[in-house]
Amino acid sequence: MDFFNVLSLFGGLAFFLFGMNYMGDGLAKLTGGRMERTLERLTSGRIRAVALGAGVTAVIQSSSATTVMVVGFVNSGIMKLKQAVGVIFGANIGTTLTAWIFSLSGIDSGSFWIKMLKPSSFAPIVAAIGIILILFSKRDGKKDIGSIMVSFAVLMEGMEMMSGAVAPLKNSPEFAKLFTVFSNPVAGMLAGAFLAALLQSSSASVGILQALCSTGALAYSGVLPLILGQNIGTCVTALISSVGASKNAKRAAFVHLYFNIIGTAVFMAVFYGVNSFAHFAFLDEAAGELGIAIIHTLFNVFATALLLPFAGLLEKLACLTVREEKNPAGVYAEFKLLDPRFLEKPSFALEQCIRTAENMAREVCVAAYEGIRLLTEYDKEKAGIVVKKEKLADRYEDELGSYLVKLNAKGLSGQDSKTVSKLLNCIGDLERISDHSLNLKEAAQEMHDKGLRFSARAAAELAVFTGAVKEILAIAVQAFVNDDKREAALVEPLEEVIDMLNDELKLRHVDRLKNGECTIELGFVLSDVTTNYERIADHCSNIAVCVLQTGKGGFEAHGYLGKMKSDDEEFKLRYEEYKKKYVLPECD
Numbered sequence: 001m002d003f004f005n006v007l008s009l010f011g012g013l014a015f016f017l018f019g020m021n022y023m024g025d026g027l028a029k030l031t032g033g034r035m036e037r038t039l040e041r042l043t044s045g046r047i048r049a050v051a052l053g054a055g056v057t058a059v060i061q062s063s064s065a066t067t068v069m070v071v072g073f074v075n076s077g078i079m080k081l082k083q084a085v086g087v088i089f090g091a092n093i094g095t096t097l098t099a100w101i102f103s104l105s106g107i108d109s110g111s112f113w114i115k116m117l118k119p120s121s122f123a124p125i126v127a128a129i130g131i132i133l134i135l136f137s138k139r140d141g142k143k144d145i146g147s148i149m150v151s152f153a154v155l156m157e158g159m160e161m162m163s164g165a166v167a168p169l170k171n172s173p174e175f176a177k178l179f180t181v182f183s184n185p186v187a188g189m190l191a192g193a194f195l196a197a198l199l200q201s202s203s204a205s206v207g208i209l210q211a212l213c214s215t216g217a218l219a220y221s222g223v224l225p226l227i228l229g230q231n232i233g234t235c236v237t238a239l240i241s242s243v244g245a246s247k248n249a250k251r252a253a254f255v256h257l258y259f260n261i262i263g264t265a266v267f268m269a270v271f272y273g274v275n276s277f278a279h280f281a282f283l284d285e286a287a288g289e290l291g292i293a294i295i296h297t298l299f300n301v302f303a304t305a306l307l308l309p310f311a312g313l314l315e316k317l318a319c320l321t322v323r324e325e326k327n328p329a330g331v332y333a334e335f336k337l338l339d340p341r342f343l344e345k346p347s348f349a350l351e352q353c354i355r356t357a358e359n360m361a362r363e364v365c366v367a368a369y370e371g372i373r374l375l376t377e378y379d380k381e382k383a384g385i386v387v388k389k390e391k392l393a394d395r396y397e398d399e400l401g402s403y404l405v406k407l408n409a410k411g412l413s414g415q416d417s418k419t420v421s422k423l424l425n426c427i428g429d430l431e432r433i434s435d436h437s438l439n440l441k442e443a444a445q446e447m448h449d450k451g452l453r454f455s456a457r458a459a460a461e462l463a464v465f466t467g468a469v470k471e472i473l474a475i476a477v478q479a480f481v482n483d484d485k486r487e488a489a490l491v492e493p494l495e496e497v498i499d500m501l502n503d504e505l506k507l508r509h510v511d512r513l514k515n516g517e518c519t520i521e522l523g524f525v526l527s528d529v530t531t532n533y534e535r536i537a538d539h540c541s542n543i544a545v546c547v548l549q550t551g552k553g554g555f556e557a558h559g560y561l562g563k564m565k566s567d568d569e570e571f572k573l574r575y576e577e578y579k580k581k582y583v584l585p586e587c588d
């Protein structure tokens with residue numbers, strides 16, 4: 001090999017790794033989190049788990065990605081360790097599909113149609129179609145398909161470049177001699193493990209091995225231990241991912257490691273034990289791309305069939321390795337869904353953000369209702385709940401906001417980007433509602449501590465106002481949680497009525513002050529209450545606008561609301577209905 005061959009080898013390797021990485025990302029984006037949701041909904045049955053693990057891995061083309069996702073599921077409490085074991089087994093089978101695709105490059109025939117099956121023949125066509133989809137399609141889904149096609153073409157071009165670069169080694173005795181070192185099963189296994197750990201992908205390392213075997217200079221005796229070792233090396237990704245995760249998540253990563261170590265050890269013991277007296281002739285033959293794919297598949301199917309009945313023992317072994325702490329530190333269970341591992345699958349990570357934001361909305365709703373109730377039924381324990389919920393809302397905003405910012409940097413589709421913007425806007429409004437709930441609690445506490453009580457007329461008027469605020473909060477939260485635009489359209493008419501009630505109630509309070517029917521001190525408390533009521537309604541309006549405008553390219557509230565109030569007949573009709581429903585009692 002001369003300098004230019006070496007240059008071509010490294011260039012091909014770069015193309016290969018780039019194509020594999022971007023093809024996996026494109027496949028994950030195209031599935032839109034559906035593969036991850038399939039795993040998430042897994043409930044029972046090891047055979048079913050194995051099948052799902054294999055299927056998902058075959059689609060997203062990465063056993064490492066599947067295993068990392070499983071670690072994230074276990075860490076978040078979405079999946080139990082027992083369920084994760086089967087998925088991990090299946091992932092090892094699913095990843096063998098990649099080797100079968102790469103083996104197509106070894107096809108050699110004079111037939112036109114068989115030649116067209118070679119990646120070097122159809123990759124340019126795939127690339128051309130992909131470029132057309134990327135440049136001229138307006139839909140994100142088609143652009144993703146184009147990205148996958150171009151990435152696949154780049155991947156196969158990298159394979160061809162590597163095969164061409166190492167072709168001169170075909171007649172090199174030094175090259176063949178180098179690989180005889182790996183005929184020692186232990187040395188070969190360690191070398192394969194190191195390569196896969198370095199690349200963090202068994203598929204990539206197997207692909208490189210297939211490219212080297214295209215020279216015909218390598219024997220199966222040197223290649224087989226490398227293939228077995230590569231399955232162990234790929235466990236590094238999951239082990240790194242489990243750092244800082246829960247105990248069960250770490251155990252899931254160790255199950256992956258033990259599965260490959262034990263499977264490799266048993267396979268090697270059986271294979272080389274039989275070979276010691278049977279002397280397999282194929283070991284001295286030149287290794288080919290198809291042969292590597294067959295060995296890779298046979299090993300993973302063998303290991304799964306062997307260890308699946310003993311999955312419980314693997315689980316216990318992992319539990320012995322990662323022991324439970326006697327006094328585990330408290331963890332905010334509310335934020336476990338925001339696992340950093342999910343960020344590698346943005347569509348699925350966004351779903352976890354939506355679920356977390358929905359949980360936040362429900363917690364804020366509880367805080368607001370309890371804060372309102374304290375005004376008429378003060379209870380120290382209930383007041384403590386409001387304080388706790390307000391602090392939790394602050395934490396939600398910090399954790400979820402930070403996670404959404406990280407997610408937004410992951411190259412989301414247009415629709416997903418709009419959803420992220422909606423969530424970022426809404427969680428700010430939800431947090432402010434919790435602040436106003438705390439203000440209501442403080443107003444109620446002041447009245448309780450000082451023995452203050454609203455007059456019968458003021459209490460009756462405030463009850464009407466309270467009913468309207470509780471309804472607008474319920475509608476806004478329901479619209480947000482269900483992403484219901486019809487429900488969201490009900491918020492603004494009611495918010496207008498609440499503004500009217502607030503103005504009218506203040507005027508009536510001034511009259512009571514003039515007539516000596518109310519004290520200045522109670523007046524300040526009432527003003528605090530009505531102001532917080534009105535602010536809660538404002539934030540409900542903001543949330544409703546976000547729900548209504550998602551997918552329309554922005555969240556410009558004033559122009560949108562102005563147009564709604566002037567042009568929307570349904571708005572006017574709803575406004576009149578709410579106006580009749582929430583009428584302050586007649587003055588004496």
